Amino acid sequence: MVSFLIRRVFYAIIMLILVSFISFLIINLPAGDFMDQKIAELEARGDKSAVARVEDYRVRYGLDKPMLTQYWIWISNFVRGDFGLSFQFERPVKELIGQRLTLSILLSLTTLTITWLIAIPLGVYSAVNQYSIGDQVITTIAFIGIGLPGFLLALLVLYVAIVILNQDVVGLFSREFQDAPWSLAKIWDLLKHLWVPALIGAVTGTAGTIRIMRGNLLDTLGQPFIEAARARGLKSRRVIWKHAVRMAITPLVIILGTEAFPGILAGNILVEVVLGLPTIGPLYINALTTQDMFMAGTVLVLIVFLLLVGNLITDLVLAWIDPRVRLE
């Protein structure tokens, strides 16, 4: 187990180094330097002190040096927790991400809760009553849901809300609460907005989870230990929920680690952009469009980091549950 652990951690670190370097390259690909643009803009405005300030950034982050040196400066700061500066807002990247992180986490947790609250019972019902009308309806809806792209759904929701219901669903706060300090009224207002993106995000997730849950439970229900439990006269509900579901639910651990965990940062970027949420997704897109390299690079590397950590944790949990995995 220990050697397995060491191997996996070592592997994850190597991956992270490679991936961060490639991310840095990609983010730096666009021709023309954001700084040049910014300087030209500031000079046109005649803001001398700002020009000097921007020139100072250039030296500080080694932007006039070769790519490898730039990467080294960036990554060594990164490891120490300094993610660099957002040139667009002229504020530290860390601060900007930090401001939005809470809402991003809240959104992904809500989405996950809604998804599982809907998907697990439906999946179990579907498997227990295989081929019944209910099962067929659920399977069909789940099938359509898998193909539904969240951002198109979000656009349709916007249409219904704006044109038909004349309601405000954009963002996570009403205008009067935008800059207000936290209060019960503000939390209530947040909840009133939060369920829309969470539900949209849950649609695709639910469909996939129902399918997985149904398939696994069907496999489990056919196993001898279930029959043994039934033969001993246990109640049907107890057999299903205590014995079968417990076995069948393990693959959801994989989803938790490999999708939900990295999804905290940018689970559903497009939906967040369409609905104009103050979360990290739109921040990333904005950074990409304005070539705000440290901002975009940081978000990309952090997502990859979460993905790798999520995979690692999943592997460990699975190895702990299932000894066969360790031998590979």
Place this chain on the structure above:
Amino acid sequence: MTDAVAIPMEEKKKDAVKISQSYWSLVWWKFKRNRLAVVAAFILAGYYITCLIFPEFFAPYSKGLESDYIEARPTYPHFVDAAGSFSLRPFVYGLDEEIDVATRSRKFVVNESVKYPLYFFVEGEPYKLLGLIPAKTHFFGTDPANPDAKVFLLGTDRLGRDQFSRILFGGRISLFIGLFSVAVFLFVGVTLGAASGYYGGATDIVVMRITELLSAFPQEPLFLALGAAVPVSWPSTRVFFMVTILLALIQWGGLARQVRGLVLSGREEQYVLAARSFGASDRRIIFNHLIPATMSHVIVIATLKIPGMILLETALSFLGLGLVPPTVSWGTLLQNANTVRSISAAPWYLFVTPFILFAILAYNLLGDGLRDAMDPYSK
């Protein structure tokens, strides 16, 4: 074997036909029985004929034709007019411009006193069918003799261009991107996967490490970052090809791994050993024996990949990171609807959405049907 006698001759003949069928005709049989998948195939055929091959014919106007009707509301075809009289020939009402005093904006309202009948196969703007044959006939339109008569089934955009025509032309690009990027995806994935499985050793290690690296990236954010890296100054065709290739390049990893697995097991099959003992070259074994054996899997993966490719392009262009106007694709058309203001002022910009959704759904149904059909021996 005694009960074979009990089976009547008729049944036996039927069975004989079944047994002597080739794999692909069994697949075809099974596929035909799946109604939904067949319907999906027809819907897709309709999409490709109207959008990819003949949009010039099916669209009443060309994609760039500007008119005085700026952001005009859709004019829907009617059979029964305001007075209640029925005519078999559909017609559309005229539009009147009106100034909204409250919002100080211009808008169009339906004028029920003006009727423009719709005709099929009307003369309209000249175009070149398939880029070759000069033609003037459009599938439907208003009376060419009356220059005031216009039909905007799904409204117009900021330059007064017909939204319906543009959706058809946009479909050409979007659907083509789906096909083309999947072709590149297949080529890269199958070739590298097969090479990796067949040769093993260093080739295998290198290819597999690359796929692992690719899978360490989150797909959507990576694609968006790559799309943003495509220079804005590039000509639109080059951007188009770049986006297509990027789509394929970030996704081939999974396919390569599956093909590798299939080739690894296929390599040990008797017929491959036989071919090798006859002195067949590596190339012959890979292309004539191993790759065809993976085809049923590969076709299913490819079909299910196409809708994802179309969606990624749409998303990228919608965010303004991919194709940009004047290129018309479903993504660039959706850009019109990227603000709350434009959705409330001109909700018909969202009419692209159902077109995209139906194409996606049809592809998923077709792919699902193919997956079942590719395994014709299972019940």
